[in-house]
Amino acid sequence: MMVNPLFKLMTIVDGLQIFRDSFDYKRYFANRNEESDLKYALRRVLAEDIVAMENIPGFNRSTVDGYALKASDTFGASGGLPAYLEVTGEIKMSEIPSLLIRSGQAVQISTGGMLPEGADAVVMLEYTEKIDKTMIEVNRPVAAWENVLKEDEDIKKDEIVFKKGHSLRPQDIGLLAALGWENIPVYKKIGIAIISTGDEIVPIYSLPKRGQVRDINSYALGAEVEETGCIPYYRGIIADNEIALEEELSQCLKQNEIDMILVSGGSSVGSRDYTLRVLSHLGPPGILVHGLALKPGKPTIISLSQQKPIIGLPGHPASALLVFKNVVSKIIADLKGEIPRYGLVKTIEALLEKNIASEGGKEEFIRVLLKKKDNQLWAVPILGKSGMISTLAKADGYIKVDLNQEGLYKGEKVTVNLF
């Protein structure tokens, strides 16, 4: 690996910090707002705080089927000594009840129905008995507001229900529907150009000659981009040619819909050199990070031109994907403006099935299979040479060996990042 001596290998954390110090977030976010139809807003990120304009449910609502009444009329009621109440009517769903409940009276009500004036509780159907057409027995007391959702109990008017940066889950979409938000302010989706470089790379529809391989990275990285909720722009294959690469990157920088560029490969020494030249030339500021303390993923480049990040990824598909998951995805999260949350990363705990040696001094990603044995989940390291794609396809996930760990022991508890 030829690493430009001006750039020393650094950790992911340090590399990202340099990027964050160089990127003008304020300018970037000044122009990212748009509206989304609520129906298409799943996993979109809110660009503004959402304030409730109404109380929800907006009226005192029964949570059960039963009789609305005055709680005080049921105090002391029991099977042996029931309370007798006159039934003065039935609440129809969606109607504003015109009835007024006085002491000694009750009205029939369904789950979701609106309590009439004067009522302050609902007794469940199963604790009542019909005596005749207009009379019931209540054989259990109810407390004030029992079985009632009060008008502002779910959501209070003027409450902030979601903060800017919240990414919307199905139940959040439901809550916004409750409040009547047909269109909501979200950040624009991020457009990401994907470029594969290398004289040996051919389109996937061709039959590679010996020495050539099909363009795996455009497809695998495009799918990763989609999985993060961004839009992939497939720019195809650029031969190992400095002028062609600079021309292509300049084109991408000019296009408004492209916010970020991923360049994978080329794997020859010469191509790495001219990629570095092109990125420096395209700046400012140009190359921020060259070489990360990662395995695989060492030759990663983080560059910035016209406030668009350009990331140089290794040519090996497995390396490119692991760098995507551990470096690119973090830059994307920044650009999405998303508040971190549990559930954004899928992990599972398992015991390591065999010892793993590591050189230390770099973060190492070990692909693993998961296997259940004696009701215990085991992570089985998958070995395979660098440059293989099948190992990644066979894996259920990967574990990390930290910078300052010299390996992991058999039987140790590990966190598996699931694919």
Next chain:
Amino acid sequence: MMVNPLFKLMTIVDGLQIFRDSFDYKRYFANRNEESDLKYALRRVLAEDIVAMENIPGFNRSTVDGYALKASDTFGASGGLPAYLEVTGEIKMSEIPSLLIRSGQAVQISTGGMLPEGADAVVMLEYTEKIDKTMIEVNRPVAAWENVLKEDEDIKKDEIVFKKGHSLRPQDIGLLAALGWENIPVYKKIGIAIISTGDEIVPIYSLPKRGQVRDINSYALGAEVEETGCIPYYRGIIADNEIALEEELSQCLKQNEIDMILVSGGSSVGSRDYTLRVLSHLGPPGILVHGLALKPGKPTIISLSQQKPIIGLPGHPASALLVFKNVVSKIIADLKGEIPRYGLVKTIEALLEKNIASEGGKEEFIRVLLKKKDNQLWAVPILGKSGMISTLAKADGYIKVDLNQEGLYKGEKVTVNLF
């Protein structure tokens, strides 16, 4: 809750078994195959086994930058006693090398380059020294096939690389690209009709009168449907009217793109009764399950007409969503034909922050917040009345209290299903 006495409350497992025994999977899957462009195949489910038509990489490929040579020429080489080799050329990427390596010779090669005839190993650049234009020193021995990915080492021709039912992750898309699959056989996406019922339900663009609520379920369930990779068909709101519901369901059953129907609400006693009548009437076989031992979610209905599942969900949004995640999603998984896999469900382990009492005899879903305290993750139960949507929006996930558990204790380890 009025439960038809013919149908006793049953567990989710038993309820699903009844569905599976009644559904004609063979007929269903006979007509589900279609082709997908590989670029749009993320998370699609393979409808056939995928067999490799070629070896990958297809040629002996260097995994490092260095010199291709005969391993035997380096045996015994060391810093003190290096092997001297004649450099006869350089391998250009993507070219079939015309050179033949004989004993005592080496050619320069880049990562990804094709080994020339006669070479059986690559020595890394850093273990060599240039003596002059045509001569190098090798100061470390390499084993046969060291730093080489052999032509069929990644994928072997005729190997099954993915089984029918595999859902495609980014790296799987990459592997299919490597093999040249531009279009792949997948199962059709599942179309799911979504119907909200209830006189009190109004469209989200209206200002509800007192007693009315906006149509939360269409939006929240539509988002859930999307999240499972299916296509939601929003059918809108049907008033509490037996004829209107039967007409709407008949329409849905006639449409080819609709494979399944979700009906949520109505919450009034009367509407539940006529929903049951309509579903029985639409059979055969009609209603399979009415009432599940769930909390929330007891009034769930599983029905089947013309081989299309019709699921009756509770009207309360929180209940409807939890039933979706625990019942509907399992039927969807069956209909997707997807092989179960780690990572399809997001979970995390936490300690329970307070005791939870449960009546037993039903599966109970408790919404929780996650909180880190003293480097330990805690699951904090969220309390709130039934019918609230905000509790679900505040939750990070939920835990399950099993049928035969009478609660959970503070400090107990629980598995949180993340939203």
